[in-house]
Amino acid sequence: MKRFLVLSLGLLSFILLGVFFTDSSVKAWGNTESPTICELDTQIRLNIQTNLSQWIRDEGYTEGKISIFQQYNSNPDYIGFVFTSINGSMTHVNTGSSRGVQYTGTTGDLSIYGYSSNNGETWSVIEKTSSTRTVIPQGCVYYETNVPRGYAWFPLGVPEFDFNYEVEVNYDDIVHIEEAPFVIKQNGNSSSPTHTFDSSFHIGSFIAEYDINDSSGQCSVNTVNFNDFKTYLLDDNPYISTLVTTGTTTSSKIIHISVLKHDDESNIHSVWSTTGGNRTFHIQNATTEPVILRYSIQVIGGQPRICGGEYANTTGTLASSASNPYYEIIETTFNVTYPDGYQGDLIPASLENLKPEFSYTVDKTGKLSWQYMGNIKPFLTGVFFTNIDSLNSNWTLDNTIQQVSSNPAGWLDESWTLPEAGYYQLLISHSQQLDNPPWTNQNFFIQPIVMQFYWDGSTAIRGDNTQCSATETCNPLLINDPSKMGLFPNLNLPTYGLIEAIKSPLLFLSTLPAKMASNACVPLSLPLPYMDENLVLPCMRPIYEEHFSGIYNLWSTLLVSMFSYHMAISLFARIKSDVSPKDDTIQVAQL
Amino acid sequence: MIQDLFDSLLNAQWLQEFLSFVVAVVMVLVQIVLIPISFLIELFFPDIDAMLSSIPLIFDNAGTYLAWTFSAFAVPPLIITGIILYYGYVLVAPIAIWGIKLSISWYKAIKG
Numbered sequence: 001m002k003r004f005l006v007l008s009l010g011l012l013s014f015i016l017l018g019v020f021f022t023d024s025s026v027k028a029w030g031n032t033e034s035p036t037i038c039e040l041d042t043q044i045r046l047n048i049q050t051n052l053s054q055w056i057r058d059e060g061y062t063e064g065k066i067s068i069f070q071q072y073n074s075n076p077d078y079i080g081f082v083f084t085s086i087n088g089s090m091t092h093v094n095t096g097s098s099r100g101v102q103y104t105g106t107t108g109d110l111s112i113y114g115y116s117s118n119n120g121e122t123w124s125v126i127e128k129t130s131s132t133r134t135v136i137p138q139g140c141v142y143y144e145t146n147v148p149r150g151y152a153w154f155p156l157g158v159p160e161f162d163f164n165y166e167v168e169v170n171y172d173d174i175v176h177i178e179e180a181p182f183v184i185k186q187n188g189n190s191s192s193p194t195h196t197f198d199s200s201f202h203i204g205s206f207i208a209e210y211d212i213n214d215s216s217g218q219c220s221v222n223t224v225n226f227n228d229f230k231t232y233l234l235d236d237n238p239y240i241s242t243l244v245t246t247g248t249t250t251s252s253k254i255i256h257i258s259v260l261k262h263d264d265e266s267n268i269h270s271v272w273s274t275t276g277g278n279r280t281f282h283i284q285n286a287t288t289e290p291v292i293l294r295y296s297i298q299v300i301g302g303q304p305r306i307c308g309g310e311y312a313n314t315t316g317t318l319a320s321s322a323s324n325p326y327y328e329i330i331e332t333t334f335n336v337t338y339p340d341g342y343q344g345d346l347i348p349a350s351l352e353n354l355k356p357e358f359s360y361t362v363d364k365t366g367k368l369s370w371q372y373m374g375n376i377k378p379f380l381t382g383v384f385f386t387n388i389d390s391l392n393s394n395w396t397l398d399n400t401i402q403q404v405s406s407n408p409a410g411w412l413d414e415s416w417t418l419p420e421a422g423y424y425q426l427l428i429s430h431s432q433q434l435d436n437p438p439w440t441n442q443n444f445f446i447q448p449i450v451m452q453f454y455w456d457g458s459t460a461i462r463g464d465n466t467q468c469s470a471t472e473t474c475n476p477l478l479i480n481d482p483s484k485m486g487l488f489p490n491l492n493l494p495t496y497g498l499i500e501a502i503k504s505p506l507l508f509l510s511t512l513p514a515k516m517a518s519n520a521c522v523p524l525s526l527p528l529p530y531m532d533e534n535l536v537l538p539c540m541r542p543i544y545e546e547h548f549s550g551i552y553n554l555w556s557t558l559l560v561s562m563f564s565y566h567m568a569i570s571l572f573a574r575i576k577s578d579v580s581p582k583d584d585t586i587q588v589a590q591l
Numbered sequence: 592m593i594q595d596l597f598d599s600l601l602n603a604q605w606l607q608e609f610l611s612f613v614v615a616v617v618m619v620l621v622q623i624v625l626i627p628i629s630f631l632i633e634l635f636f637p638d639i640d641a642m643l644s645s646i647p648l649i650f651d652n653a654g655t656y657l658a659w660t661f662s663a664f665a666v667p668p669l670i671i672t673g674i675i676l677y678y679g680y681v682l683v684a685p686i687a688i689w690g691i692k693l694s695i696s697w698y699k700a701i702k703g
Contacts, residue, residue, distance in 0.1 A: 512675065539659060
């Protein structure tokens with residue numbers, strides 16, 4: 001009987017606990033509906049991704065401007081734009097092979113011009129779209145007109161890259177040495193060797209380099225870009241490419257092509273992290289054929305340059321040593337450059353899946369703020385543009401109620417307040433100077449970020465887009481009012497000063513993780529007396545990192561060391577105490 | 592890497608919900624226990640009650656300035672997340688261990 005009672009009690013407790021936690025977890029996440037996002041947006045994006053090869057990209061992005069270029073094509077087609085808060089005017093651009101429209105983000109209404117041309121040389125404005133654009137739900141504006149084929153996208157947070165970093169590579173760093181997938185030997189005077197790719201040849205993207213080495217061993221590297229990192233997949237086979245050499249080849253010269261693959265991450269770190277002076281690159285190679293040293297360094301993205309004098313001590317006569325394998329020690333120096341900010345780090349093959357991460361908070365009075373979480377290196381600078389839209393109950397656009405340009409980037413002033421409870425949407429886009437991105441002709445554009453949420457008018461919430469794609473909305477977490485988070489959501493007890501005073505540290509504790517998160521700092525805005533201005537104190541840590549990196553690193557190391565030591569000691573003692581069989585008490589007092 | 596690990600732990604839903612749960616329980620209990628005396632204070636000493644009502648503002652301001660202060664003193668994010676995780680452990684571990692011990696005692700009671 002006793003066993004039965006204990007068993008029944010345990011079972012009942014288990015069921016009650018399950019019901020409680022199920023209920024609380026649902027309520028804790030608030031609205032569980034899955035709002036839909038602009039379908040047309042997705043359609044445009046797909047169009048872009050499937051027509052990348054038709055893009056001609058201009059190098060001259062400048063801060064505050066967004067350039068939209070389209071490749072000339074005699075077939076009229078449409079051009080689509082995703083609506084953002086960026087306003088300004090379009091100007092015609094006709095620079096070299098880049099023709100199209102350039103959009104300057106300043107103020108004013110969104111204006112989109114279409115340009116047409118019959119021969120790709122003469123361009124003229126055919127229509128201004130501001131009066132004919134169609135506003136569709138979900139914050140998208142879509143325009144269709146007869147302009148040459150082209151697809152436009154507002155770049156959001158395209159990093160700025162510096163290709164002037166030097167790193168040396170030695171043999172030991174290059175763990176994987178393999179024969180290049182193809183080698184062209186050019187012993188004659190022909191300057192246009194041709195190679196047909198085998199159907200099994202499959203690489204992500206590549207750059208081909210060929211060295212024309214003279215007897216002095218001087219590094220003379222010419223580079224052939226195969227359509228600037230265009231990705232050749234198996235479907236493209238057989239692909240025939242013609243290399244047109246610019247140098248003069250003679251019978252004593254060998255054209256050497258090495259292929260840099262982009263789909264193997266195993267050796268990247270050691271390559272990138274190798275710094276210092278020149279290194280010696282040793283290769284031992286035995287062959288009965290004319291020596292062609294072939295190697296490849298796996299890299300991810302970027303546009304590495306390898307300058308090597310492989311034949312510094314040879315003249316191409318090794319073929320004579322057919323019966324006596326010849327060992328040659330080759331010394332060379334490699335200079336590998338990579339984007340600034342990626343030292344010792346992986347460079348993603350493309351920014352296709354890289355999106356800036358933002359978090360937002362709405363406090364219980366409706367004050368709205370968002371932060372850029374700095375996940376793209378180097379840090380985005382410039383101006384963020386923000387739309388604050390109100391939505392109706394089925395998560396479709398009701399009205400754009402606020403357009404904000406935030407400078408410096410990464411911080412939206414908290415002075416703006418949501419007017420009432422309801423459905424809202426944050427649409428954040430960004431303009432960034434673009435300087436030689438390594439992802440030429442790839443989908444390096446980052447989509448505008450859309451975050452939707454429901455605010456009940458009294459409860460603070462926070463959310464981010466880290467777990468959601470740009471076209472997906474995460475339900476926000478409720479913060480600041482744990483009494484509404486599942487335990488007694490409908491219990492309304494009277495509030496008095498004493499109770500508020502005792503509750504406040506507990507509320508503070510519950511919101512501490514969000515407030516203390518590593519990226520939670522927001523600039524302080526303090527009103528100045530007798531002046532109609534606020535004193536803005538920026539977050540200092542990024543400034544320290546940028547201007548006093550040495551001292552900051554020293555200080556960080558010191559603090560982390562002291563903290564780690566203290567934590568190790570106290571954690572050890574606490575674990576020892578927790579697992580002690582003599583002490584079963586819960587020390588709630590430590591709250 | 593350690594920072595990423597700490598951040599992922601810190602952003603874990605279970606930790607945030609657990610903290611909220613514990614705080615909610617304590618707050619409700621405190622509220623119920625203090626209702627009579629709070630009522631008396633409001634009735635006879637309304638100014639004191641008003642003064643006590645302003646105390647939450649201190650914590651609101653503290654929450655606002657805390658992250659900036661840490662940033663101003665160049666405290667590395669690793670330490671911030673480490674502190675939170677440590678105290679998260681301090682809250683979670685005793686209850687978890689107590690629950691395990693309770694389960695074992697139940698098991699022994701059923702078995703015996």
